[in-house]
Each structure stands twice: as C-alpha cells, then as structure tokens.
Amino acid sequence: MLDFMIEKQSVWENLKSTAKPIVLYGMGNGADKILDWCEANGVCVRGVFASDEFVRGQQFRGFTVERYAAIKERLGQELLVVIAFASELPEVLTRFQELAEEQEVVAPHLPLFDEEETVSLAWLEKYAAQLQQVYDNLADDWSRKVFACTLNYKLSGKISYLFECETQRKQDIAELIKPTANEVYLDLGAYNGDTIQELGRLTNWQWRQVIAVEPDRRNCRKLRALVESAENWQAPVAIHEAGIWDEKTTLSFSDSGGRQSTFIGAVKREVPVTTIDKLAEECKPTYIKFDVEGAEVRAIAGGRRTIAECAPKLFMAAYHYDVDLFRLPLLLWELVPDYKIYLRKHPYVPAWELNFICV
Secondary structure (H helix, E strand, O other): OOOOOOOOOOHHHHHHHOOOOEEEEOOOHHHHHHHHHHHHOOOOEEEEEOOHHHOOOOEEOOEEOEOHHHHHHHHOOOOEEEEOOOEOOHHHHHHHHHHHHHOEEEOOOOOOOOOOOOOOHHHHHHOHHHHHHHHHHOOOHHHHHHHHHHHHHHHHOEOHHHHHOEOOHHHHHHHHHOOOOOOEEEEEOOOOOHHHHHHHHHHOOOOOEEEEEOOOHHHHHHHHHHHHHOOOOOOOEEEEOOEEOOOOEEEEEEOOOOOOOEOOOOOOEEEEEEOHHHHOOOOOOOEEEEOOOOOHHHHHHOOHHHHHHHOOEEEEEOOOOOOHHHHHHHHHHHHOOOOOEEEEEOOOEOOOOEEEEEO
C-alpha cells in the first residue's frame, strides 16, 4: 500500500459492516445510485432526510422525506449519514461540517461517467507506481497533501479529508498562475464567461487576447451577451462555438445548458470540434484553462505542439476521471519536463473542483 494512504476500508465496505442505522441526506441522481447499490448489496437504508427548508412530506424511492430532527427521534441519536448530493454553496458546506461533528458522515465518491474505473484498494494497487511517481514530483508539500487527502477521501468517503486540504481558487490563481495584462488566454470550456471575468478581476480587465471555446449553444448565447455588454474589457474576446478535441471534426454532444455539457456518452446533436494547435495559429497562448468535461486527454493530444513549444501556464480540471490524477501530469511532463505542477482542491463536496496548476 502507498505510504500516504491512511484508509484501509472502502466506504462501501463500511456501509456493509456498520451497525448504525444508515440514512441518506439528499435526493436526486446521486441518491438513486447509492440506493441502487444498497439494494443490490443487501444494505438496509432506514430513511431519507433533506434540509428543513426542502421538506414538504414528499416521497423519494418509497421513503417519506423527513427532517433531520425527526429522523433522529425515530431512529436514535447515533446514525451513519450518507450525503447523496453535491454542493459548493458555503452554507451547505458548513451544514455538512456541523453534521460531521455530530454523526459519522460519508459522501461516497461516484464516477461522473459510467465506464470509469474508480478508486478502490485494487485500483490503488494497480496504479501504485504511477501514483507514487506523481506524488513524489508534485511542486510542493501542499500539493502532496491534496493528492493524499483526495485519494483517502475517494476510498473512504470521509468528508473531513476534503475540508482538510481545501484552499480558495482566486487566491491560488493569483499566487501560482500570477495572471498579467499581457496574457493570451485560451479558455477551453468557457461556459457563460465566468472564467474570463475571473481573469479580468485579477488583471484589471486587461489582456492581450482571449479566445473562448464553448460548444453548448445556450452557454454560448450567454457568453456572447456578456461580451457585448462588457464596458470595461480593454482587449478583444474571440468566441468559438465549438468543442476542443484531438482533431478537427464534428462530434455528438449533450448540451444541457449548464456546466456538465459533455461529449462523453453524448447523443443529442452534432457540433464542430477543433484543437489547441489549430487555435494557436491565431495566437500563441500564454495561459490555458481546461475544463472540458472529461475531454482533457483529447485536448492535450490536440495541443501537443503548442504546449511543448510555448509551455503556457495551465489550469486544468483533475476530477472527471480518477486516473486523471496521474494520467494528466504524466502527459504534461512528457511535453514540458520543467513544468512545476501544483494540485489544489477548492471548496466542494464531493471531490469536484480539483485542479492542476502548471507553471
């Protein structure tokens, strides 16, 4: 076992062996997946509760949704609480922490895509050499802490690991990326322009050029409206309604109108995709943000020449696939051996908003 792994039992084994009443906090897709697993494995769930303001006597999967106080009164004071929804809202994260001070609380790590290998004891053994290589070569001790906490969380579901290693995104970008007014910024997965605004707030709305790539048509409409209404942006923003990939073609795409629009398992409509190397014919990027909903490896493959020649600063999502924790940095070190790669975890339960920063 890897030296930085503290946990030896998976969250699923814990659910099988606990003597405490198991209750779910939350409803929706995550709760469905957890209940499906419990039913398939003979694990008895005793109740479902929601935040008080959402309880209206509704039914979910045969359970009457209760308030937390009512479920304690019915089942006793000592519970195993399974968080079954995701949130980055500060007030909800505070509620999770307060609940964890009172009860045993887990938030099982669920794959974002059905075909994904997920962290388990066998997974850790299978990829031990790659995990150790990346751990040893990360840029600082905090990155190694984030790496270790993330894997211990993904195995055990214990949310304390996530709170233990989180930092603030704005501060990390300011201190590690250090964006300037001279950036040529390639925003891959530009969404509605929120990360362009993030850059602007750090550079007093100055940059040499921004190229925003966003395949979701509704997100693109919002992005264009933002650009047209911006009065304090002092340099151009070019918008490409397209996805990013390893070749220039068209692909099936699920455009949900939100952050999770994706090419993975998509069936809804055809959209054009392009490559970083193709976009770099317009400019030589100094800073690239990757948040492309599972297409990071493809995006790197389509930008090998640009990344190797320009060594731009990178801000890259690391949470879409568990193997990305080692696969992405190893790919990037092949292209730019001198990259200092940091790993940062920003507030979210489960382990989303996990990002590599490369300089």
